[in-house]
Amino acid sequence: MKHATHVGHGVVGPGRPSAARARRRAVRWTAIAIAVLLASIVVGLFAGAVRIPVGGIVGLPFGLGSLTEQQRAILTELRLPRVVLAGLVGAALSVSGCAYQAAFRNPLADPYLLGAAAGAGLGATVVIVLGGAQIPLALPAAAFAGALGGVGFAYLLGSTRAAGRTSTSLLLAGVAVASFLTAVQTYVQQRNTDDLRAVYAFILGRLGTGGWHEVWIALPWVAIACGVLLALRRTLEVLSLGDLEAASLGAHVGRDRAIVVIAASLATAAAVAVAGLIGFVGLIVPHAVRMATGAGYRLTLGLSILFGAAFLILCDVLARTVVAPGELPIGVITALVGAPFFALVLRRSGAAR
């Protein structure tokens, strides 16, 4: 064979160097992602009406730098929770999108695929029109329940024996459930046009109301989901080969996909509950990471968490600075910034091939 002379016959097989190379690539990209995330956190803490020196921001966790009481309070009580929240939501949406793209073998899969967005939108709308938005926790609880309800409904519908229990039947069930819930949501909304503004604020996504309270609501769910999905990253790679091949490799396709859907749905529901519907993140971040690294799900899943967090932190910086002191809906920014960025990555990776 033409390259047969390259075959090594030493003690170390030819597969070992490639494993080492893969590990070096993983370490390199993880380091880059962490650096980008740390930089975006600093930018996120720096941006705002009150100027705070960068040195003070970087020194804060080490007890260094001289900040006034007021500056310290602005950082820890206003900016930091918002940055952390944006990071959590970005990480949750990106990791869910990445997991869904693998488990459903569908490049268009995003965290809202199975009706999570429509369900959350309906839950939030109902609470708003009933006047319950002022009650603490009512809105996030309703959005959380709505998101999980939507996914659960789609899952039951798509995983019956009659539906075939395939990823396609699940996906179609998701489309049906999402359309139905969106229709109900639109109906409720049209019957109560006084609340249109509040409903739209939710649907376009918002981080402006976020504080430590919201962080603590979302953190456990997002952390659990990230942990489970990271632990399953090899299984995701197997699932991405399709139902038949995954099963032939000894995977429990139905069970494994259910675990992925549950974990991703919990993260998505938590994100939606505290930040409303922020589109595009879960779709583009995993793709951009995949195109940039050329790596499989095993590496891109973890990188999606880090880059997703950085991406949303930076989008939020734009949302609150571009028209300051006003604020743009974060969902508008993710699409406005994300779409051209995505097109650029798409062009570049196309040219590289």
Place this chain on the structure above:
Amino acid sequence: MIEVRNLRVRRGKREVVHDLSLTVPGGSWLSVVGPNGAGKSSLLLAIAGLVPSSGSVELDGTALRSLSAKARARTIALVPQEPLLPEALTVAEYVLLGRTPHLSMFGTEAGRDHDLAADVLATVDLAWGADRLVSTLSGGEFHRAVVGRALAQEATILVLDEPTTGLDLGHQLQVLDLVDSLRRTKGLTVISAMHDLTVAARYSTRIALVADGQIAVEGAPRDVLRPDALERHYGVPVHVLEGPGGELIVVAASGTPLRR
């Protein structure tokens, strides 16, 4: 060794394999041939435990039903009809996915798995391309990678579901030669679905002609590939010729009208 007794497979409401029994001795190669829709794929996938069936299947003396999914995948490996081409996996990573039945759900490959994958890559002659993306391989190379993934499962039984569809003659024989030499050196048991009867005759120790979900004829290639039986089940008159090396050549006869 595969022992199938009274196997029935349903696809939707239709039964596509009816009360079928067959034995594939260890270390032999059985080719399942027959017209489209005869139930070849269903039979193979049922033997591999990948579609529901009734009746009994024993793999190396163990009932298929009593095996866990992982134990099953350590016993029998599938080379699918149209393997999906993953976008972003290297050849080495692709072959390593064959280690799945040897790992826990949350596990990852250890040194032994990497060493084995390296051996497999050398066996399927892809060691030079370990770091290449699978999506950049040629058709023949990708098929060898798929065989490599199946070998990495360290199964004793290999199921090939029309393994070389879409490959040109040279690449087709290259892949099948590889499987045949593995069967001879490692004692693998091979069961394959085949469309090309000449190719089936070249590699199989036995051939089963399947029609309407049942075995019509089974035996040595020379006994099964007979003009009368083939014409009856394929609906076209055929010639079975002998090549200069004594090999069987099956071709459709010309000039005679199709009998349906």
